[in-house]
Amino acid sequence: MLRVAVVGSGPSGCYTAQSLVQLDPQVRVDVLDRLPCPYGLVRYGVAPDHEKIKSLQNNLRAVLEHERVRFLGAVRVGPDGVPPARLRELYHAVVYCVGAATDRRLGIPGEELPGSWSATEFVSWYSAHPDAADTGFLRGVRSAVVVGVGNVAVDVTRMLARGAGELSPTDMPHGALTALAASEVTDIHMVGRRGPSQARFTTKELRELGTLPDTGVEVDAAEAALDPEFTDPAGLSPPRRRNVEVLRGWTGPARPGVRRLIRLRFFLRPVELLARDGRVGAVRFERTAPDGRGGVTGTGRFEVIEGRLVLRSVGYRGVPLEGLPFDPATGTVPHLAGRVLRGGAVAPGEYVAGWIKRGPTGVIGTNRSCAKETVTSLLEDAPSLTRRDLPGDPLTALRAQGVDPVAWPGWQAIERAEARLGATLGRGVVKLPDWEALLAAARDEGG
Template sequence: MLRVAVVGSGPSGCYTAQSLVQREPEAYVDVLDRLPCPYGLVRYGVAPDHEKIKSLQDSLRAVLEHERVRFLGGVPIGSRGVPAARLRELYHAVVYCVGAAADRHLGIPGEDLPGSWSATEFVSWYSAHPDAADDGFVRDARQAVVVGVGNVAVDVTRMLARGPAELSCTDMPQAALTALAASRVTDIHMVGRRGPSQARFTTKELRELGTLPDTDVVVDPAELALDPDCADPAALPGARRRNVEVLRGWAGAPASGAARRIRLRFFLRPVELLADGGRVGAVRFERTAPDGRGGVTGTGRYEEIEAQLVLRSVGYRGVPLEGLPFDADRGTVPHLAGRVLRAGVVAPGEYVAGWIKRGPTGVIGTNRPCAKETVLSLLEDAPVLVRRDVPGDPLAALRAEGIEPVGWAGWRAIERAEAELGASLGRGVVKLPDWDSLLAAARAAAP
């Protein structure tokens, strides 16, 4: 019998567990998560209006309901929970699938002004993450600037532009729905430092902006003209070519006089957030120009865009996990084909998969081959790993040390509570937004 702990219940963790039990009939897997709820960024990162992507939870559920897989939520790893060294004693192998929890910073003056947030914080708020800041993100804001031109930037832009009728049918927490319904934001500027042909959003996500009710999408033809690849995009890769075609279509469209405007801006690099009354009041940008090598260079010309809300969407970054080595430059755990390296030497029984292994790259499906590589390494090592004695049931050892995980029955009780909350509000399922309500619901399932 091979006992494995997988730390993290998002896609990379679930795919790792799935690959293990499919490839090794004697493998038993405990999937541990700091949160009492499974699914990671599928639950707390996918936009609430993207029901098709969120339905991926159904396939992840099938993994966690496998007879040789056990979900143990509410189990932090580190000094405030189970130390990594102790976890290693309880299992033959441990696979860390903890993602990239931090956001990258702009590193410019004024970035910490009230009203300036990372897109990650905004997403956590409208996704009901129990650690989210309970703050009025959109309070008193009429103009917003979203720094970045990737899919997360598109998501937060779309959430700012959607009306209450479109959001009430989602699982968005009631407080966020109420705040967004009362929002007075009319102009949202999504800004990239490079050109349209280098934007990282997918065409499907980009096109969604043009389908929002009572919302105009505005593209400046002059900024398209600055990008040499926009003159004749035929030579661009397919996705980038389609993006340029969509943007060119919007650049030639007349304004309809809609209540809201999404302005897609390019070749602008943020250099400072400017204060107004102690809060952010504008963003100062430097105009950039293509440098002929795929990058941009400053021109010395500046522009200010008024904004009472700034959302920074410039990427994620892994954070150190207590007890594991960490490459601060890359934001990942050093590894060899998924095997953790300590001072350049393989650490027996310790593995990584997902973003903490390769960095925040790829889409959800990218985690499958990443998990497979790690699992193949683990199973190659298994004949040696199983020689070490471990407790017959790690859960009993955890409970003896005062840790009472939220099991699958507790998670199902949370699901029922969220369905009941939604029904009481005249909506569908509505997420519970805080630790107290989540844990209270989970305890209702305790025998």
């Protein structure tokens, strides 16, 4: 009987487990996660007001409740945890679905100033990730700058403009909700270094900005027109043409009397974060221009945009996992159809799926085909992998090493605790925001 460990319980991990039990009628799968809660970025990366996308948790739940799948949360793999070599002793195969755990940096002076954050850190805070800290993101902030024009940039821009009344029905942690309710942010600048036709957001998310109560949206018509395909979008793909059509609708003045204004800016490349009173106070940008080859070039002209909060949203990046090979150029683990490569040769029993395999590309559904390719490789290798005897139930061995996993009943206890918390606050389910509260709830399985 094939025993497999899947490291990571986000979409790629769950789809890997799903493919395994669908294609092998006897396989047993343990899905390990360093957090006590499953679902990865669906729980901790999808904006709280995107209930339809968050409902994907119901599909992932069905995988983790399968009779041949076992969820083991609060299991750290790597430094200060279970070494990958030990996992290989306990399982016939290990599939790493650990995502892209850090954000890309701007690499410009002033990036370390207080008030300068990655969008990932801001998202983690309002999503109640237990590693996040309330660092006073919004304290004393009236103007914010979001660097990037993808869906994450749209998400954080929308959260900065949302009111408490709109966010109260969500599962947002109460501390973040309270801070956003007290926010004094009135100006939000979302800035891209290329033109509007090259922006990476999807039209559905973009349109949402225009529906926010008491919020206007502006696009500088002259600036956007520097992009020839903004003026004549006929040659664009349908998704990009739809984006341009939405943006063109915002080139007139924003509706009067609104409390907040979102300005979408283009052809501006950040070159320096400027200090004001010991923290970031503005961003210095260089004006860019199309280079005729799909990129941009600097013009030597500069502009300063005020902002005491700067959120960079310029992509994710994988990080090395101790005991596994890593390609720093791509931020991925070298592989062949999902099989981990060590020194160019296949490492028996080690596999990857998701962003750590292919880089931070695609949408949630892309992980299905990615996982299936890896599982196909794994099952082709299964006859040789299962020749090796295992020492017994891996859970027993992990507990003998002092690891105390949060199993599925523990996660269900967390869900009950979050429902109770919401009820006491007059809201629906409200996420527990820290390790102590999560683990205390998980251990109270009878509560």
